[in-house]
Amino acid sequence: MKVLVTVKEVAEAADDFELAEGALDIDERYLEYDLNEWDEYAVEEGVRIAEDDEDTEVVSVTIGPERSEETIRMVLAKGVDRAIRVWDDALEETAFLDVEARAAILEAVVSEEEPDLVLTGVQAADDGFGATGVALADAISFEWAAVVNDLDLDLENDLAHVHRELEGGVEELTDVSLPAVLSIQTGINEPRYASLRGIRQAQSKEIAPYGLDDLGLDAETTESTLSLTSMYEPETESDATVFEGSPEEEADQLAELFGEMGVVEG
Numbered sequence: 001m002k003v004l005v006t007v008k009e010v011a012e013a014a015d016d017f018e019l020a021e022g023a024l025d026i027d028e029r030y031l032e033y034d035l036n037e038w039d040e041y042a043v044e045e046g047v048r049i050a051e052d053d054e055d056t057e058v059v060s061v062t063i064g065p066e067r068s069e070e071t072i073r074m075v076l077a078k079g080v081d082r083a084i085r086v087w088d089d090a091l092e093e094t095a096f097l098d099v100e101a102r103a104a105i106l107e108a109v110v111s112e113e114e115p116d117l118v119l120t121g122v123q124a125a126d127d128g129f130g131a132t133g134v135a136l137a138d139a140i141s142f143e144w145a146a147v148v149n150d151l152d153l154d155l156e157n158d159l160a161h162v163h164r165e166l167e168g169g170v171e172e173l174t175d176v177s178l179p180a181v182l183s184i185q186t187g188i189n190e191p192r193y194a195s196l197r198g199i200r201q202a203q204s205k206e207i208a209p210y211g212l213d214d215l216g217l218d219a220e221t222t223e224s225t226l227s228l229t230s231m232y233e234p235e236t237e238s239d240a241t242v243f244e245g246s247p248e249e250e251a252d253q254l255a256e257l258f259g260e261m262g263v264v265e266g
Contacts, residue, residue: 001056001155003046004115006106006133007075007083008036009068010126017233024095024231035071038121042184044191045151046119047079053155057081061109063102065092069207076202077194084109088211090219098224103135108215110140117160118181122147133183144181145174149188 010033017030035043043060050056060075061084062068072083086105091097110118118137123130137144150163158178165185166172176182194202212218241257243250 001049001053001117002113002115003049003056003058004110004113004118005039005042005046005058005060005075005080006118006120006136007039007043007060007062007072008121008124008126009033009062009064009071010036010124012125019231019233024228026231033067033071035074036121036125038123038125038184038186040121040191041186041188042119042121043075043078043080044189045184047192048189049117049153050079050081052153059084059113059115061086061106061113063087063091063097063105072207073199073202074194076205076207077198078192079198080205082206082208084113084208084210086210086212086215088213090212090222094222094224096224096226096228097222098226099129099131099135101222101224102132103139104221105212105215105217106132106136107139108217109210110136112215116179117153118142118179120181120183122183122185130183133181137181140181142179142181143176144183145176146183147185148182149185151182151184151188 011026011031012034013026014030014032018027019025020027046058050058058080059082060072060080062072063086065087068085072085076083086109094101118133120133120136122133124132134144134146136142145160145162145164147165148162149165152161153159154161160176160178160180160182162174162176162182164172164174212221243253245253
């Protein structure tokens with residue numbers, strides 16, 4: 001069995017940041033990169049499947065620049081067998097890669113790898129998109145289930161018994177035939193930390209670089225009907241009252257404010 005896990009590196013901005021001058025992004029100095037939270041649970045689920053079935057291979061796929069290999073190495077250190085990283089000049093020049101483009105690239109990877117199961121995170125922490133898994137399933141004609149928070153595989157019958165968390169507190173139990181795409185929700189498991197042994201082993205594991213040409217795609221794949229037109233830091237408004245002075249003076253100011261508000265001692 002082969003499990004393909006989609007992995008995205010996302011940027012997190014510092015509490016105090018500045019926008020890059022003339023660009024539609026936060027200045028690189030204020031960004032830290034890490035594995036997308038939802039993908040971390042998908043990785044853990046894939047590794048657990050492999051631990052239960054020694055014939056299972058777990059492969060991760062990332063659409064990202066060379067910088068993302070540090071994040072990919074941590075995924076490999078957690079038990080993923082090998083990794084694929086897709087990037088080239090056309091992707092480098094794309095300001096905004098939408099769900100359709102990501103699904104098209106992942107569709108080509110699925111065609112190469114022919115997995116029995118694809119696991120994705122429910123959503124991405126940076127752009128908030130949560131449709132990649134379902135869009136990919138539609139493109140490759142796999143059955144799918146979204147927002148999965150419990151998973152039990154029946155490999156003899158090619159079934160995935162899934163528990164889904166739906167709107168309004170509704171929970172659903174359903175069976176999905178393999179091959180399938182499942183988007184994994186946080187809380188389905190407890191992601192492991194990478195061990196020192198795993199980190200050492202990850203250094204020798206393969207990260208295969210792919211360009212669009214290698215997947216039979218071209219720059220048109222990155223074209224999108226969506227575009228990022230502006231970015232700004234919203235102004236904050238606050239009615240907070242700040243008291244200054246000694247503790248006694250601050251207490252007097254607070255008492256005066258309560259009096260103005262009509263608050264009296266009980």
